[in-house]
Amino acid sequence: MATDALLAASAMQVGIRRLLDRHPLLGGIVAQWRVAASDIGTMGVCWEGDRIALLYDPAFVMAITRDQLVGVLMHEVRHVVYGHCFMDPAEWPDWGALRIAQEVTVNEGLDDLPGQPIVLSDYPQLPLDTDTRERYGILATTDQPNAGFGDPTLDSHDGWRQLRENETMVTAQIRSAVDEILAGGINLKDDAEDLQRLRRRFPSIGNRSGSAMERLPQLTRDITVHELQRDLEARTGWARTRGYRFDRPSRRAPHLLGVVPAIAPVRRKVKANAVVDTSGSIDGATLASISAILSRLADTAEWTVVECDAAIQREYPFSGALDMAEGRGGTDFRPPLESAFLENRQTELVVYFTDGLGPAPRQQPQVDVIWALTKNGRPPASWGLVLRVES
Ligand SMILES: [Zn+2]
Structure with a gap:
């Protein structure tokens, strides 16, 4: 058990490292979160103390490949940067439709995910080039709700309520992470779509335009x-400074070179x-x-x-x-x-x-x-x- 816990913790580090290499925006955001083991069954984001926390179940992490882990990490960060965790189910009454809309949107482009991920290709009625809200609108029905839709196999959305209740602080943490990534001048070409969605959801974050950001002067x-x-x-x-030097004769005792030091400039x-x-x-x-x-x-x-x-x-x-x-x-x-x-x-x-x-x-x-x-x-x-x- 203890060994498994260590292996899982190490796998999480490898996964985050790979994510940083492949998608520095998403990786840079998750790198600031508290990462903690839990008996959550899969993985999920919540609020813990004063920080965004990523909870993972060691058994789940050990049962999937490292590349699948990177996919799940992307899934988790996207739920936050697309603002899914702030969507109050009270305002989106067809919970099943909400879940499908959110899952297909964060899973876009991720083709190596564990279990049975909910993906866009299973919902041909949903347009490609749009967002969670519009997709919800297409899926949601009043007479035959999708509410019976089962629990996701990929992650838990249970911690989102805490994130919602701390929206101001969660947003501030994302902003600080994104500001640093943008200021760092890191090439975000593989994160262009996520950055655009992030900006659409949080207009105050990273609001330099994409092209201007790419033109940022390299001051290095x-x-x-x-x-x-x-x-x-x-x-x-x-x-610059003076000090004792044994390689110079002392003015008072020049015959004692090497014994009585001179006071002279020293490096x-x-x-x-x-x-x-x-x-x-x-x-x-x-x-x-x-x-x-x-x-x-x-x-x-x-x-x-x-x-x-x-x-x-x-x-x-x-x-x-x-x-x-x-x-x-x-x-x-x-x-x-x-x-x-x-x-x-x-x-x-x-x-x-x-x-x-x-x-x-x-x-x-x-x-x-x-x-x-x-x-x-x-x-x-x-x-x-x-x-x-x-x-
Ligand atoms: Zn999810």
């Missing part, structure tokens, strides 16, 4: 390790954090490339290694080689870029090693940030410098 600029080294050398110029090192995104697996070659970059820059910077997946896991001074465990999944670029975290450590520069998918701060923090991208990753924000890590 590519640099090389060599340029970074030159930049660090420039800001750690010899004259100051930049306090820098090397954040490593451990949410995915990092292969040995990539780790070696990261170590090589840090070693090359060790003369000019004092590196603190920060391991972070969805949260900061470890922090230690860089000592020449890296060895880190595989992460737990879930990526969040924000914790190591928070002002308090940076101020406490007097950080001047952050080099973030990542493949680049996940929520990043909308605004550049008060320090320089370099997205050191592995595996052909894309920068997760529209600001910052970009360094390509060869591996």
